[in-house]
Amino acid sequence: MVYRTVPRLGLVVCVAGFIGIFTVYKLCTSIESEFVETYKAYKRPGSYRGIAGADIYADYKNGTPCRSVTDIVFLKIHKCSSTTVQNLLLRFGEKHDLTFVLPPHANYLGDPQNTSFDRKYMIEYPDVKYNILCHHTRFNEENIVNLMPSDSVYITILRDPVTMYESLFTYAGFAQYSKIFGGDPVTNLAQYFNRSVEYSNHLLRSARPIS
Template sequence: MLLTISSPNNIRSLAILGLSLVLILLTLSLTKYHTGNYIPVHDGHHRQLQAEKHFSYETDSASSLGNYKTSSGKCQPVHHIMFVKTHKCASTSIQNVLLRYGHRNNLTFVIPPFSNNLGEFDKFEKFHPSLALPLPSECGNEYGIFTHHARYNKDIIPRIMPKDSVYISILREPAAMYQSIWTFFSLHLRFSAPLEEFVKNPRLYYFNESNHRSLQFGRNPIMSDFGLEKEDFDNLTVIKETINYIDKHFSLIMISHQMDESLVLLRELLCWEWDDVVVFHLNRQSKHLPVELTEKVTSDILAWNSADNLLYQHFLAKFEEKKSIYGKERMKDDLQKLRSLRKAWERKCFAGHLIDKTNQPGSSTTINEECQYFCMDELEFTDRIRAKLWPNYGSQPHYRGRKGKNAQMFDKNFCDEVWEFGYGDTANLI
């Protein structure tokens, strides 16, 4: 029914109606914003979080392989990435890809004030912003890449990373991964038993051990990297909930023994150039092959690390699905392209004895800067980024690597070692 404006009653009715509409619109507008939460960082300052406490993704990022596209249909390179760096899963090779890209494109990293760990794994410590250096003032108000070791914290990490961040990680077959962890952390000394004896009756050793590092890496170390607490290692409900969370919020979980396929899918997801995903394997444990696991020992390892095995089996199947979506012939062509480009980089970086085997300061031998980054140790690379983004933080590098505190920023012998050992053999990747 139409109202005539000439009536005082009708004027009041229209005024009330208009005021109601204004209140409704104001209410709807306010629902788009959330009260800022504050988290202290280690230097005493505070920074407003860019999302509410319980961050919610609006899309299922793992439902497709796709990347970010503009209205014109062309993809845009992704500059916001959260990488869960899993232990002994060839994660250092993927990290090198991310460090190179971020360094070259002047992106900001979530980086520890020293060393290369965002938290004390010995204490089962999950990530918190106080464990990272604060954002440099000249780098805006958001981080670009999270790629250092940290126990994933689903209540914190999505709140410090930009909302459009892509979440990725990499897994390795659990028995081989566990054997590598066992050797690397000398768990035979900590548990006073060789691996094959330990896994016969692991509870006898594990629950009588008080050393936190032994407990951290002695069972389901990868699910622990993703934030699963040791108290839930036998809780199938919580394990499945954790896997489902990862499935929903992570766009790509790579598989170490299919490294090249993983790099092809990673390039597609991030809309990067082929050169960006070329990698030489880094952080190898030894030139010597590990002792071959018997079927019984393998079975015992998988039973003891049942949460890690469930995680791996789930995402191995998802990985095969993504390869199928990508296309068999397309994958074949792109694998050839990637491998040819890697060989070209190998010729550029290593042919003609460009590596200075004497490793002496002041040598006349030179090497392409990008080649240095291909072969740069994680701690060295981290120090270089730390010095670049936080030049006033400290003048001395925190590198404590293969050659001690006086090591050069680029270990030429190490780079040469990578080349001699070759790329294709993944048996000793850590």
């Protein structure tokens, strides 16, 4: 009885495996075919440019391949993975010999609490075209537009304000500056909100830039 069952079980496993492999193959073939057809439709003159997935391959305009973007303004926001993106931009700029808008020291273009972007807060070089602005600053449209090339791409990162505040509360040491000691981060945050006016006033008096 055992010897008869084992071959049958092996046959069932082999058939099931074959069906699984065949199903995956057909699925991959279908996806590939759909992408190729989508890309062809996307590439045709007059086609709709918003077809999902097509622009991850290339952004065609008038039959010419898209060019690399080298003029970038990145509005850096705290606790939104902005330092990760900033480092990618710094490496990209270094690789392509681009010019950065840099502060004379630290990581801020200006005083983050009192001023928005102005050329006086950056290191100026004579007769230089600036390509990338990716350090912390308060956005000032007029001043940035006057500095950066007209074809610059403006990008930023947005995050759920609740989770962002939770992260910022711990990272910036709000509990310590509010004289809240002894609890875990969640308990400290709850205590802060229970007496938010008192603690907020204290934070304002002892405010410091967030690096």
